[in-house]
Amino acid sequence: MISQAELESVVRDIIDVAAAADLDPTHISDDEDEQSENSFLPRSYDIDRLHADDARDKVFVAILKALAARRNKPSSPRELATCIMKHEFTLLG
Numbered sequence: 001m002i003s004q005a006e007l008e009s010v011v012r013d014i015i016d017v018a019a020a021a022d023l024d025p026t027h028i029s030d031d032e033d034e035q036s037e038n039s040f041l042p043r044s045y046d047i048d049r050l051h052a053d054d055a056r057d058k059v060f061v062a063i064l065k066a067l068a069a070r071r072n073k074p075s076s077p078r079e080l081a082t083c084i085m086k087h088e089f090t091l092l093g
Contacts, residue, residue, distance in 0.1 A: 062089035
């Protein structure tokens with residue numbers, strides 16, 4: 001089981017990644033053409049309800065960070081894996 005402090009730390013990390021993507025999209029996004037494709041407005045993330053068992057899974061948390069970094073843009077598994085490795089959210093495989 002994960003402690004409450006560790007859970008809060010994971011939630012803060014995900015929120016920080018989302019905030020970085022909102023502030024400087026060219027810094028963290030993978031696609032250069034994303035700005036022209038992305039026609040929806042960024043939304044706030046309801047990550048506060050992340051379950052402790054989910055927060056313990058490093059790959060799941062890395063996927064959440066990648067989705068936040070890509071502003072929840074529909075992405076293939078390959079795109080998510082590339083984002084995870086590029087930004088070193090966790091080690092894969």
